[in-house]
Amino acid sequence: MHELPLLLFTLLLQGSVGITLWLALLPARGISPRGGLLLAFAMACTGLLASTLHMGYPLNALNALRHVASSWLSREVVFASLYLAALGLCTLLALWRKPGGRLLLPLAALFGVIDVYCMAQIYINTAVITWQHFNTLILFMGSVGIVGSVFAALTAPDTRSRRVTLAVMLVALVVLVRLLVQPLWMSALADHAQIVTLPHAPLAAFAQLRTLYTLSWAVSVAGMIAFVLGGLRHAKRLLLAGSALLLLAEIALRFIFFSIG
Numbered sequence: 001m002h003e004l005p006l007l008l009f010t011l012l013l014q015g016s017v018g019i020t021l022w023l024a025l026l027p028a029r030g031i032s033p034r035g036g037l038l039l040a041f042a043m044a045c046t047g048l049l050a051s052t053l054h055m056g057y058p059l060n061a062l063n064a065l066r067h068v069a070s071s072w073l074s075r076e077v078v079f080a081s082l083y084l085a086a087l088g089l090c091t092l093l094a095l096w097r098k099p100g101g102r103l104l105l106p107l108a109a110l111f112g113v114i115d116v117y118c119m120a121q122i123y124i125n126t127a128v129i130t131w132q133h134f135n136t137l138i139l140f141m142g143s144v145g146i147v148g149s150v151f152a153a154l155t156a157p158d159t160r161s162r163r164v165t166l167a168v169m170l171v172a173l174v175v176l177v178r179l180l181v182q183p184l185w186m187s188a189l190a191d192h193a194q195i196v197t198l199p200h201a202p203l204a205a206f207a208q209l210r211t212l213y214t215l216s217w218a219v220s221v222a223g224m225i226a227f228v229l230g231g232l233r234h235a236k237r238l239l240l241a242g243s244a245l246l247l248l249a250e251i252a253l254r255f256i257f258f259s260i261g
Contacts, residue, residue, distance in 0.1 A: 003258035005050040010119060011147075011254050012047030013080065014140055016040045017112030018148025020087060024109040028156060028163060033101075036155065037091040044084050051080075072121040079115035086111055116140050123261075129192045130202040130260045135185040138178055139257065143250055145174040150243040153227070159234040168231030171246065175224040179217070206260040213256055220249035 019040040023033050068074040086108035093101035120137040149167035156163045193203055206213070227242025229235070 003261070005053040007251075007254050007258055008050035009047045010140065011143060011250060012043045012050070013112075013119075014116055014143040015147030015151075016043040016047065016087070017083070017109070017116055018144040018146070019043070019151045020105065020109045020112055020148075021144070022148045022152040022167075024105040026152070026163060026166065028152075028161075031155070031157060032094070033105075034091075034094045036151065037087070037094050037101075039151075041084075041087050041091045044087060048080060048084060072118050072125060076115060076118035076122060079111050079118055083108060083111035083115050113144070116144055126261075128202050128261045130189065130206055131257075132192075133185050133188050135181050136257075138181050139253065142174045142178050143254075145170050146246050146250060149174075150227075150246060153231065153239055154243060159231070159236055159239065164231050164234075164239075168228050171224055171227050171242075175220055179221070182217075202260045206256075209256050209259060212252065216249050216252035216256060219245050219252065223247075223249055 017040075019036055023036050023040070027033055068078055086104055090101040090105050090108055093099070093104070117137070120140045123131040123136050124133070126132070149170045153159075153164045153167040156167075158164075189203060189206070223242045223245025225242070226238050226245060230238030230240075230242050
């Protein structure tokens with residue numbers, strides 16, 4: 001798949017932001033954040049490295065910094081850099097056991113959320129009709145919520161903790177909101193199909209992947225149900241199974257997203 005670098009970049013960075021948000025807003029009591037910070041930083045670094053591969057060679061990433069006032073791509077590069085720098089500093093402070101990281105972490109999370117918003121706007125403002133919908137923003141922000149919540153639940157010291165309860169609620173909310181948006185997106189695609197001047201290749205690609213699309217959503221819903229039941233019943237195995245299904249669905253849905261572009 002020629003868009004594999006973008007798949008890795010978007011999913012890993014969004015997942016990193018999700019983890020950072022949980023560490024900043026609701027850290028686990030009695031557990032050092034160092035492991036979570038290292039994971040979030042490693043995911044962000046790997047994702048950004050993958051993005052430079054998509055651009056052809058690393059120096060092209062610097063060229064994208066031009067026109068910040070008018071280009072969503074330039075804004076995304078700026079906020080991705082700010083996020084990585086702030087998160088990296090937080091990680092170093094935690095590893096060295098120095099103060100200040102706790103205060104800086106919310107700022108890193110804010111940079112990350114803005115970066116994901118800019119990332120979504122890049123695709124919404126393209127000529128690809130399957131991307132020109134707020135469904136793209138819901139998809140990207142949903143990955144932030146799902147990956148972050150999976151991390152929060154699996155690293156909680158006790159399945160009865162408030163952290164797990166909130167993670168379960170957030171996953172259920174994200175999946176349900178995404179499902180509610182799908183009919184609106186499908187309706188918009190149907191309207192676009194009637195406009196003969198628009199490029200219809202993305203619609204044809206989506207038609208070919210319709211079965212995978214439906215299956216991916218089924219996996220996501222199954223994962224959400226297992227995750228919620230695991231949280232309500234305090235069953236670690238159900239949480240693990242739900243987490244695996246949710247992450248698998250995220251990969252499949254992102255593959256479809258780039259395949260129909």
